Amino acid sequence: MTRRRPNxxxxxxxxxxxVLCAMTALLVGVQTAQLYGEARExxxxxxxxxxxxxxxxxxxxxxxxxxxxxxxxxTQVNVLRxxxxxxxxxxxxxxGIRLAxxxxxxxxxxxxxxxxxxxxxxxxxxxxxxxxxGLSVRGKVPVWAGGVPGSRVVGVVSTGYLMPQVxxxxxxxxxxxxxxxxxxxxxxxxGAVWAARRLRAEILNLEPEQIAALARQQRAVLxxxxxxxxxxxxxxxxxxxxxxxxxxxxxxxxxAPLATLWPELALLTAGGAAxxxxxxxxxxxxxxxxxxxxxxxxxxVAGFRDRAEALALAEELTHARGFVDVLRAQTHEYQNRLxxxxxxxxxxxxxxxxxxxxxxxxxxxxxxxxxxxxxxxxLVALLAxxxxxxxxxxxxxxxxxxxxxxxxxxxxADTLVSAVGNLTENAFEALAGQPGLVTVTxxxxxxxxxxxxxxxxxxxxxxxxxxxxxxxxxxxxxxxxYGLHGVHARVQGLGxxxxxxxxxxxxxxxxxxxxxxxxRPPEPAEVTA
Numbered sequence: 001m002t003r004r005r006p007n008x009x010x011x012x013x014x015x016x017x018x019v020l021c022a023m024t025a026l027l028v029g030v031q032t033a034q035l036y037g038e039a040r041e042x043x044x045x046x047x048x049x050x051x052x053x054x055x056x057x058x059x060x061x062x063x064x065x066x067x068x069x070x071x072x073x074x075t076q077v078n079v080l081r082x083x084x085x086x087x088x089x090x091x092x093x094x095x096g097i098r099l100a101x102x103x104x105x106x107x108x109x110x111x112x113x114x115x116x117x118x119x120x121x122x123x124x125x126x127x128x129x130x131x132x133x134g135l136s137v138r139g140k141v142p143v144w145a146g147g148v149p150g151s152r153v154v155g156v157v158s159t160g161y162l163m164p165q166v167x168x169x170x171x172x173x174x175x176x177x178x179x180x181x182x183x184x185x186x187x188x189x190x191g192a193v194w195a196a197r198r199l200r201a202e203i204l205n206l207e208p209e210q211i212a213a214l215a216r217q218q219r220a221v222l223x224x225x226x227x228x229x230x231x232x233x234x235x236x237x238x239x240x241x242x243x244x245x246x247x248x249x250x251x252x253x254x255x256a257p258l259a260t261l262w263p264e265l266a267l268l269t270a271g272g273a274a275x276x277x278x279x280x281x282x283x284x285x286x287x288x289x290x291x292x293x294x295x296x297x298x299x300x301v302a303g304f305r306d307r308a309e310a311l312a313l314a315e316e317l318t319h320a321r322g323f324v325d326v327l328r329a330q331t332h333e334y335q336n337r338l339x340x341x342x343x344x345x346x347x348x349x350x351x352x353x354x355x356x357x358x359x360x361x362x363x364x365x366x367x368x369x370x371x372x373x374x375x376x377x378x379l380v381a382l383l384a385x386x387x388x389x390x391x392x393x394x395x396x397x398x399x400x401x402x403x404x405x406x407x408x409x410x411x412x413a414d415t416l417v418s419a420v421g422n423l424t425e426n427a428f429e430a431l432a433g434q435p436g437l438v439t440v441t442x443x444x445x446x447x448x449x450x451x452x453x454x455x456x457x458x459x460x461x462x463x464x465x466x467x468x469x470x471x472x473x474x475x476x477x478x479x480x481x482y483g484l485h486g487v488h489a490r491v492q493g494l495g496x497x498x499x500x501x502x503x504x505x506x507x508x509x510x511x512x513x514x515x516x517x518x519x520r521p522p523e524p525a526e527v528t529a
Contacts (some may be wrong), residue, residue, distance in 0.1 A: 064155025234298025430457030
């Protein structure tokens, strides 16, 4: 059986009491240390004053000068001790031998505590040390020969108060403060109960765990959605907006009227929102796809995404399928070749199998030879895959002899792979499954690099000549035309150009990029003197 946790009010009161008790204990500790220091300082001053008076008495000066036991000296010193309220007054000679002590049996024995060095050297001192009577605060002064300060030290006077007396003073002071501590604790408890009740009422009697769980769920839902999300109440006020929604709305976020953030959606939902999927609306002049989900009690949740992004994603998936087709074509071609070789070997035609194998090796070697000077490995790998794809489609795919590209173009490999991949795939599609020729030429000069992709297809429709590189422009149907637009944007971002022309019976796409800027080593930091 699991133990039920206390509710919010009980936990707040308990936590407040714990904090209050801890603070009280801390304050008691600080106050105790302060009172202890004050009591020790006060008793030390009293002890030092008493020692000074005793050290100037003629009987003490004379007794310490003689350095021998004197009953009259001990009696008089003990009378003074009782009058001063000290726990002990000890008089010692220059060798630290007791001449006066509250306990007669300890006369003639060395003084204890190890703090006689300074008094015997002519200095007054207040110390805390353990003597024969216990731990005490003691004030020690030297006894001067003839009672003249600065002359020869003939003895020492030590007046002390035992530590229990110090703690007694501290305890008395703390007891006087105890009612105030209790009052503060009581007022704090009443305040904690009142604050807990007010807080619980403000949060609709929800427990912290429930509030935290709701907040985590909301954040997780918004983070998991890669589209904009708006929550709108029955009055048309946007009460919640995801980060993606804020971006699509141009930086405007909740809370705000829907009519201000998105007038088109506000007009559509003015009479109430119905469940809708993939509704095309305009947002800041751009088309978006909107899903609407009504809420109980009025209001709705709207999820939306950029239509262009959705179509671009579809385009990327199309290219991904193209790469899959390339791999499938390679697998298919190699399987066919292995089947041919296997059949020839089974028929005992080893020499013919060897000729077929040599022919394949020679063809591959020739292709690799054509690309030997193209020193961008990812681009070479792409072209090798496109060759296999072309063989499956029955297309003659060629690389112009003498194609070359330096290794410094590796920094633009992503752009080159994207551009050449799109252009060659478009060339394959332009042939529409008919035998034809696709030729790729790669070269560079001091001004930059150039790539040409030629195909023997029918060419670009006249209606698309001026808008071919615009987003969504395509003769292949809805949802196409984003690949060339993306390539064109990336090439222009690098300062290059992408053009198309007709060269006799061939359609030619020309890609040009300027020489990449050299990497600059970081400048050394300035050193100031």
